[in-house]
Amino acid sequence: MLIGCPREIKPQEFRVGLTPNAAREAVSAGHKVIVETAAGEGAGFTDDDYTAAGAQIVDSAAEIFATAEMVVKVKEPQATERKQLREGQVLFTYLHLAPDPDQTRDLLESGVTAIAYETVTDRTGGLPLLAPMSEVAGRLAPQMGAWTLQKANGGRGVLMGGVPGVRPANVVIVGGGVVGTAAARVAVGMGANVTVLDRSIARMSYLDDIFMGRLTTQFSDAAAVEGLLERADMIVGAVLIPGAAAPKLITRAQLGQMAPGAVLVDVAIDQGGCFETSRATTHQDPIYEVDGVMHYCVANMPGAVPRSSTIALGNATMPFMLALANKGWRQACEDDPHLLDGLNTHAGHLTYYAVGKALGIDVLSPTKALKT
Ligand SMILES: NC(=O)C1=CN([C@@H]2O[C@H](COP(=O)(O)OP(=O)(O)OC[C@H]3O[C@@H](n4cnc5c(N)ncnc54)[C@H](O)[C@@H]3O)[C@@H](O)[C@H]2O)C=CC1
Ligand SMILES: CC(=O)C(=O)O
Ligand SMILES: [Mg+2]
Incomplete structure (x- = not known):
């Protein structure tokens, strides 16, 4: 051929x-x-x-x-x-x-x-040709989110790991699959306070086991997402329904419940994004602000490395x-x-x-x- x-x-x-x-x-x-x-x-x-x-x-x-x-x-x-x-x-x-x-x-x-x-799928129900890039994008998400959180970039000026006497950043990861797990690993490594939401109880059980108390898992429904908005410094969108358009989990009206300068990192943007206010951005011009909340929505994050x-x-x-x-x-x-x-x-x-x-x-x- x-x-x-x-x-x-x-x-x-x-x-x-x-x-x-x-x-x-x-x-x-x-x-x-x-x-x-x-x-x-x-x-x-x-x-x-x-x-x-x-x-x-x-x-x-x-x-x-x-x-x-x-x-x-x-x-x-x-x-x-x-x-x-x-x-x-x-x-x-x-x-x-x-x-x-x-x-x-x-x-x-x-x-x-x-x-x-x-x-493309595999025997375990995974997505073997998406997974390697999800590993990359997941690892990059807290890194790019932390950069966006810096004041000069429009963020609220919160340090991921905090310092003694000052709390670390609250990072919420919606979707605990390949992207979400990789993002959790890096966010935990940076010292953030991490919560992962998913609808799969088996997946949350796995995360609970491997992180051994270093993060919190929570079942993902509208009330859970809403309850976390006020104290979130960063929310990472990492949901996927294979092949389908991503469900919208945070509306524009809800942005008002978030702290000014908080950051949304929508990794699911390649499937249309899981926040109502997400639109695809590029590495050249990766972030924008809506109602005081910063958005990072690069659709080809692995292209950075x-x-x-x-x-x-x-x-x-x-x-x-x-x-x-x-x-x-x-x-x-x-x-x-x-x-x-x-x-x-x-x-x-x-x-x-x-x-x-x-x-x-x-x-x-x-x-x-x-x-x-
Ligand atoms: N922007 C970029 O550069 C890249 C984007 N991606 C995208 O990231 C997204 C996630 O990919 P993977 O982690 O590989 O998928 P995955 O299938 O491994 O994980 C998705 C997770 O979302 C969960 N989920 C589904 N509906 C949910 C809901 N309503 N609330 C909470 N959790 C929910 C599923 O149970 C699953 O655990 C995909 O859209 C993928 O295309 C992946 C790589 C690069
Ligand atoms: C998964 C994907 O869209 C990417 O790696 O750019
Ligand atoms: Mg993409």
């Missing part, structure tokens, strides 16, 4: 879809790999690294989109990239379609077979990328129902139910799509 990897063009996105190691595995398996020049630069990989791995460097993304049978990326295709996708081509990347009707329409119009990293993130993502995607290349997408998805869970569009059909529900579009069942 001809596998292509263009340079990412989303602002401030320095990750790359294929590492040289992944390219090398694909070439060893008999595939041809083309990589856009400088695609790996932001993550510290040179064109020579890819050439040494057996890949071929090409001058333009256009050549990749025009010729590759499978395009491997990191972020959702941007409008100019979407115009170049076509039926019969496989796109393997993050998509986050539920909050993005424009992208969904373009992918359906293109006819591309799009497999979304964030909806592209080297670590690229390697972590590449480790997780490599076996799936090889299966798609070795067997073709149909056979690979027929053999692995967890990879089939990643199928979001095929030949003009939407194939993921939560996206169809969010956007009001009819869905073709993925098993039927295998026969189309």
